[in-house]
Amino acid sequence: MQSSLVLSFSPPIKPTPPLRHLHPPSAIASPPLLRHQSTTHSMPPEKTHIFKSLQPWATHNILPLLKPVDRCWQPSDFLPVSSNSDDHFSDEVRALRHRTSNLPDEYFVVLVGDMITEDALPTYQTMINTLDGVRDETGASVDPWAMWTRAWTAEENRHGDLLRTYLYLSGRVDMNMVERTVQYLISSGMDPGTENNPYLGFVYTSFQERATFVSHGNTARLAKEGGDPVLARICGTIASDEKRHENAYVKIVEKLLEVDPNGAMTAVADMMRKKITMPAHLMYDGQDPSLFEHFSAVAQRLGVYTADDYADILEYLIERWRLKKIEGLSGEGRNAQEFVCGLAPRIRKLQERAVERAKKMEPTSAKFSWIFNKDVMV
Numbered sequence: 038m039q040s041s042l043v044l045s046f047s048p049p050i051k052p053t054p055p056l057r058h059l060h061p062p063s064a065i066a067s068p069p070l071l072r073h074q075s076t077t078h079s080m081p082p083e084k085t086h087i088f089k090s091l092q093p094w095a096t097h098n099i100l101p102l103l104k105p106v107d108r109c110w111q112p113s114d115f116l117p118v119s120s121n122s123d124d125h126f127s128d129e130v131r132a133l134r135h136r137t138s139n140l141p142d143e144y145f146v147v148l149v150g151d152m153i154t155e156d157a158l159p160t161y162q163t164m165i166n167t168l169d170g171v172r173d174e175t176g177a178s179v180d181p182w183a184m185w186t187r188a189w190t191a192e193e194n195r196h197g198d199l200l201r202t203y204l205y206l207s208g209r210v211d212m213n214m215v216e217r218t219v220q221y222l223i224s225s226g227m228d229p230g231t232e233n234n235p236y237l238g239f240v241y242t243s244f245q246e247r248a249t250f251v252s253h254g255n256t257a258r259l260a261k262e263g264g265d266p267v268l269a270r271i272c273g274t275i276a277s278d279e280k281r282h283e284n285a286y287v288k289i290v291e292k293l294l295e296v297d298p299n300g301a302m303t304a305v306a307d308m309m310r311k312k313i314t315m316p317a318h319l320m321y322d323g324q325d326p327s328l329f330e331h332f333s334a335v336a337q338r339l340g341v342y343t344a345d346d347y348a349d350i351l352e353y354l355i356e357r358w359r360l361k362k363i364e365g366l367s368g369e370g371r372n373a374q375e376f377v378c379g380l381a382p383r384i385r386k387l388q389e390r391a392v393e394r395a396k397k398m399e400p401t402s403a404k405f406s407w408i409f410n411k412d413v414m415v
């Protein structure tokens with residue numbers, strides 16, 4: 038099945054050797070290569086004023102999508118209470134381990150991959166703060182774009198925390214290998230091709246938040262089917278945060294389409310041409326140079342995140358942003374519109390062909406260090 042994933046998860050990576058020096062030598066053996074980074078600051082500087090002028094709009098339309106801390110769930114709400122008596126705490130941990138005991142190893146591969154993706158949060162806050170016109174200029178700026186980014190990060194921070202602790206208590210995964218992967222990944226960063234350009238950045242985050250909503254929703258479903266309703270609730274609760282965040286980023290792009298339809302339409306097309314790369318695409322555990330492809334293949338096989346989901350998300354965004362209906366575009370804008378609006382059927386066709394090809398291939402497996410080097414079909 039791995040070949041079928043090339044479409045959505047791992048677009049061909051062009052080696053860019055000069056960028057290798059960005060990795061401290063101790064952090065690399067043979068992790069994935071970077072692919073985009075030649076273009077920077079692609080938004081014309083005069084467009085920065087658009088984001089300044091949208092500050093009041095962001096205050097009234099985006100900041101309210103955050104949840105006040107006292108109304109937010111916290112990881113400890115879902116975990117055994119360590120301040121309980123020894124017996125009570127042990128019973129709760131035993132119950133947790135009993136619930137997870139029937140979930141298959143391949144489920145843990147996907148859940149670990151999702152957790153690692155969440156845990157590389159420092160990278161995502163860094164990425165958003167590369168964007169011209171919306172970055173947090175001081176670290177505590179009261180500009181609404183910066184306030185959103187910090188509070189979004191704070192909300193997101195609970196996701197990796199909760200999943201990591203749950204995985205630790207389950208005893209089903211090799212935490213040391215999981216932790217190494219997180220360390221490698223945060224050291225490597227990410228390369229989404231957003232070029233310091235907030236148009237590209239917000240298209241990327243719109244897509245990405247929906248992708249995580251879909252994927253956590255599916256790990257919730259599988260946990261329920263596998264006999265762990267608490268884990269199902271955990272993944273479902275995380276998914277609903279992602280949905281709220283998706284809503285914010287989608288609204289921002291919707292607003293950009295209103296104030297600068299050509300600029301926003303070409304940004305959507307640009308990101309889709311590059312293909313949306315998953316944020317953890319540089320993941321590495323010190324052993325498997327194809328770790329991300331292998332993880333993606335298992336996610337595809339289990340139906341947690343698939344090439345069809347990729348096309349579904351694109352279609353959802355086309356609909357949500359009413360991209361087909363936007364009129365009065367320039368030549369460049371119209372070309373972008375035509376490209377984006379015709380893309381989903383093409384992706385599905387390519388995917389069907391990839392599935393057909395994969396059916397003819399011998400089934401293959403990969404060893405995952407996260408689950409003590411056990412083999413899983415990919």
Ligand SMILES: [Fe+2]
Pocket residue numbers: 155193196249279
């Ligand atoms: Fe998240």
Ligand SMILES: [Fe+2]
Pocket residue numbers: 193245246249279282
């Ligand atoms: Fe998210």
